[in-house]
Amino acid sequence: MTKPIHGALTGALLTAALIAVSYAGWKIAGLPFAPFDVFDWIVRLLPGPFVTRVIEINVLIARAIGVSSIGATTKAGDQVIALTGLVVTGAVSGALLFIVLQLSNEPAVLFGAILGAILGSLSLIAETHLKRLPMHPLATGAWVMATWIGWGISFGWVHDRLHDVLAADDPRAETRDGTSRTTRRRFLVRLSASTLSFTAATAILGALAGRRGRLATGARWSDSHALPNEASLVTPVRGTRAEFTRLEDHYRVDTNTRAPQLDVDSWRLTSGGLVDRPCTLTLADLRALPATHQFITLSCISNPVGGDLIGTSRWSGVSLQRILPALAVKPSATHLKLTSADGFFEVVALDAVRSDPRIMLAYDWDGIPLSTEHGFPLRLYVPDLYGMKQPKWIVGIDALDYWVPGFWVARGWDKEGHVATTAAVDTAVRRGSVIEVGGFAYAGARGISRVEVRADQRGWQPAEIREPLSDTTWVIWRAEFDLPEDPHRFEARAFDVHT
Ligand SMILES: Nc1nc2c(c(=O)[nH]1)N[C@H]1C(S)=C(S)[C@@H](COP(=O)(O)O)O[C@H]1N2
Ligand SMILES: [Mo]
Numbered sequence: 001m002t003k004p005i006h007g008a009l010t011g012a013l014l015t016a017a018l019i020a021v022s023y024a025g026w027k028i029a030g031l032p033f034a035p036f037d038v039f040d041w042i043v044r045l046l047p048g049p050f051v052t053r054v055i056e057i058n059v060l061i062a063r064a065i066g067v068s069s070i071g072a073t074t075k076a077g078d079q080v081i082a083l084t085g086l087v088v089t090g091a092v093s094g095a096l097l098f099i100v101l102q103l104s105n106e107p108a109v110l111f112g113a114i115l116g117a118i119l120g121s122l123s124l125i126a127e128t129h130l131k132r133l134p135m136h137p138l139a140t141g142a143w144v145m146a147t148w149i150g151w152g153i154s155f156g157w158v159h160d161r162l163h164d165v166l167a168a169d170d171p172r173a174e175t176r177d178g179t180s181r182t183t184r185r186r187f188l189v190r191l192s193a194s195t196l197s198f199t200a201a202t203a204i205l206g207a208l209a210g211r212r213g214r215l216a217t218g219a220r221w222s223d224s225h226a227l228p229n230e231a232s233l234v235t236p237v238r239g240t241r242a243e244f245t246r247l248e249d250h251y252r253v254d255t256n257t258r259a260p261q262l263d264v265d266s267w268r269l270t271s272g273g274l275v276d277r278p279c280t281l282t283l284a285d286l287r288a289l290p291a292t293h294q295f296i297t298l299s300c301i302s303n304p305v306g307g308d309l310i311g312t313s314r315w316s317g318v319s320l321q322r323i324l325p326a327l328a329v330k331p332s333a334t335h336l337k338l339t340s341a342d343g344f345f346e347v348v349a350l351d352a353v354r355s356d357p358r359i360m361l362a363y364d365w366d367g368i369p370l371s372t373e374h375g376f377p378l379r380l381y382v383p384d385l386y387g388m389k390q391p392k393w394i395v396g397i398d399a400l401d402y403w404v405p406g407f408w409v410a411r412g413w414d415k416e417g418h419v420a421t422t423a424a425v426d427t428a429v430r431r432g433s434v435i436e437v438g439g440f441a442y443a444g445a446r447g448i449s450r451v452e453v454r455a456d457q458r459g460w461q462p463a464e465i466r467e468p469l470s471d472t473t474w475v476i477w478r479a480e481f482d483l484p485e486d487p488h489r490f491e492a493r494a495f496d497v498h499t
Helices: 004-029 034-045 048-064 070-102 108-129 137-168 171-177 179-214 283-288 320-327 350-355
Strands: 269-273 292-299 310-319 335-340 345-349 360-365 379-381 394-400 422-431 434-442 448-455 475-482 490-496
Touching: 004 034, 004 070, 004 137, 004 179, 034 070, 034 108, 034 137, 048 070, 070 108, 070 137, 108 137, 137 179, 283 310, 283 360, 310 320, 320 350, 320 360, 335 350, 345 350, 422 490, 434 448, 434 490, 448 475
Parallel strands: 269 394
Antiparallel strands: 292 310, 310 360, 335 345, 335 394, 360 379, 422 434, 434 475, 448 490
16 A cells, blocks of 8 residues: 655656756756746735844844855855755645545546646746736746646656555565565665756756856946045055945845746836826936936845944946836825835935936946846935835836835835944954054944954954945955954944934
8 A cells, every 4th residue: 555655756857857947948948847836926925023133033043053144155055945845845745645546446646746836826826916927927827837747747647656556566565574674675776866866957957057047147347447445545444345346245135936037038127107198118218317326335224233244336227217207206295115026125315316416226236137036127226314214126116196115115114214334353463562543334324433443352443444435335444453462352343424
């Protein structure tokens, strides 16, 4: 007789194979990757405070184990949880189905196909809900469905094969000489080996295809330009984080285990709401308008003091002021609501747009188009606010005559999202009897007026401040202490122009 444990093993193995097939489909043909999408959908359904706690705990864990990138580690953590969760779900469904099948004489393939169709439908609900079937929804939806039904049919087939293997042996033979056990074991070993090698081969294929896709880039602005504060006499202490963050090193934070991949040819920025007439703009339309370039520090509200969920680049885009005429908002409108391809959204007050030309829709970072992870093709910038207020992957703008809470605000986060003034010690280097201490300070668009540093909780002393890259970036500071002995503990604090 087949046992639930056989079902669990079969379920786990076939789910691993399903993950590999979906992964290859994603990397080779840009098809939806249901394993991550289902996870993201479930996370969106969970209560905001719970999700917030989990994020905080993740950041704490990443910090405690001292990883080199908090953003990348927590994202990888999400991915591992999503995949493990799916394999466990596959194992549990497998065990349950084997129990059900013991009670029935119908071919297991039928049951498997039905179970596959049910799980496939759930995946499709997740995909449509997250709008992740952007191109050819029918074909891509059929792919998701087909992978799950294929999973179910294979499952049923394995069940019946195993059933035959077990029935072919006289149950009493097992007690006499163990033949049945050997045949069964041989079958299970062969099943595991073939499924796992198929999984590995498919996953490698997908990974190779994915690597090829990522190479497309262009000449970066920073490759051929010096920073505007190059001549500053205040130079960073060795070990201070880079003042201009390399694109590869910029943190990534969003609610997507898999970033939305938007196709530039079919992408449109669509306006609606309180407008005289809705309009659609292509990326070329936006690029044809006069560009705004601005050095910008972006920080996540979840960044721990001294953490790396903060980075600085040169953003290029078009000031929102410049597209107001095209949007043709009605006089009664007070806010613009920006909607992202992943369902994320935020509002920005029209008064702010009209008075601050720095509020922009950005399409380039460091002179090259935004990467998929960082919001290709278009993201918002609003000075002085945390990243939670700055949607990536923008697809829509609606004019409203009221304020609505944004995605994170609706989940209990800070309503305004203004960045807090912060300072961090990055490095302390001994040079003879002197210790050089360095770090950065950041106060959004308010500007840092003063940074103070102290050693071992003694008196605060002023640090030297390097000219910032712009009025919306962090500043690099340095200080020197005459301290012949080691070790010491340094702390920094910063003041913005208002304090
Ligand atoms: N569409 C969308 N935009 C988003 C988010 C998101 O989940 N979805 N996360 C926000 C948060 S919390 C931060 S900190 C920044 C991070 O931008 P980055 O990943 O490019 O560094 O993106 C913001 N924009
Ligand atoms: Mo964030």
